[in-house]
Amino acid sequence: MEQLSRNTHSAPARTERILQFGEGNFLRAFADWMIDKMNKEADFDGGVVAVQPIDRGMIKMINDQDGLYTVLLNGIKNGEAVKEYEVVDCIQRGLDPYTQFEEYLAIAENPELRFVISNTTEAGIAYHENNTINDAPPSSFPAKLTVLLKKRFDAFAGATDKGLIFIPCELIDRNGDNLKRIILQYAEEWGLSTEFKTWVEEHNIFTNTLVDRIVPGYPKTKIEEITKEIGYKDNIVVEGEQFHLWVIEGPQSVKDEFPSEKCGLNVIFTDDMAPYRTRKVRILNGAHTTMVPVAYLYGIEYVRESVEHEVVGEWIKDAIYKEIVPTLDLSKEELESFSADVIDRFRNPYLKHALMSISLNSVSKFKTRVLPSLTQYVDLKGELPQKLVISLSALIAFYKGNVGGKEIALNDDASVLEFAASAWSEYTDVASLKSVAESFLGNESFWGQDLNKITGLTDAVAENLAVILGDGIQNLLG
Secondary structure (H helix, E strand, C coil): CCECCCCCCCCCCCCEEEEEECCCHHHHHCHHHHHHHHHHHHCCCCEEEEECCCCCCCHHHHHHCCCCEEEEEEEEECCEEEEEEEEECCEEEEECCCCCHHHHHHHHHCCCCCEEEECCCCCCCCCCCCCCCCCCCCCCHHHHHHHHHHHHHHHCCCCHHHCCEEEECCCCCCHHHHHHHHHHHHHHHCCCCHHHHHHHHHHCEECEEEEECCCCECCHHHHHHHHHHHCCECCCCEEEECCCEEEEECCHHHHHHCCHHHHCCCEEEECCCHHHHHHHHHHHHHHHHHHHHHHHHHCCCEHHHHHHCCCHHHHHHHHHHHHHHHHCCCCHHHHHHHHHHHHHHHCCCCCCCEHHHHCCCHHHHHHHHCHHHHHHHHHHHCCCCHHHHHHHHHHHHHCCCEECCEECCCCCCHHHHHHHHHHHCCCCCHHHHHHHHHHHHCCHHHHCCCHHHCCCHHHHHHHHHHHHHCCCCHHHHC
């Protein structure tokens, strides 16, 4: 069986218009997959030069296959479980700046270069001390970019039309703003000209983004089956879910140059990404966190099993549609559409997502993902959101570490576990549950506030705990 290459699969040469920092699974199953669709369906002609951001990576494997690789997408699509394969051909070549620094710098002189896309992990957009403009290359990602931008500024004599559009995908808030800030910090530290700094500020566009697609990566356990299905060898197959979302905050001009709309991609261009970040955190992440203690105490092990359960599944949907969605600012239609996508993603039959694997640091997750929905619901409706209160109660019971004779493998900071053990040590009978509830709800280091001050919450949690530890959580869900 032949190895995937441009000899076995015909692929057109594309104009090198995109510099990509990061060659790993996520960018190849997300950004490159979208670029490939825009090339094939919207005449984008976007060729990618993939740069290895650290001194080890996959560049050799990518070049060995002439930049070609297969994306396997699994999941629910239009209500049906779908598995699809696509050969992506937008990567023209890969570079390792640690061994090919001059070739890396030469990219700056390409007049067709327009976009910089990156995913260098959350630690990538960071300032490193002792990087200099003479390093070949500097260690930090922003320093590598500063060197490249200086080379481009000099090559084109500061031409205003030779600035670049930066679309970072790192999972940090305001990723583009932070990237720009650090580049300018290096420019200042290195004594670069005012003209260069002005050019970076005024003639380069730094967008902020939100990215969303589950990418399990290389399907090691299924590769023999996949190889038989596709009919060729591919050492860098990447697996992802069907759902994708890219929110890009920037000027209208970016949308005009990035034709995602023409091929139906789920890319949202906006001048304010905050509502979309809140939507994701509160609905997608919040539903996960709301679900975990309730479903686990019910006796369920996996996410898909939870949403498809006739009782727990309906309870989860009610929590999303009736208690989380009403607290958000976007249109009801948009929020309910996103919620339906979330349920489909949870139902993905190709992913086996254990509840316990997402129970890590559940207290801090509840604070950021669920508590804002709970408190805003109280503010809006003047009453407690019963489903979210049940989830909070189940979370407190979960941290008892043993419910109904079943040991729970808690995974959290030592300080959280020590507090939980101390609070639960006060439990002797049903009457003592109010004291347990007061202790948990009053821990301001957990919640940033004393939740006992929310009218009726302490009593509701104590009553729920009595049911959970008595007849079982089943009696709370109907």
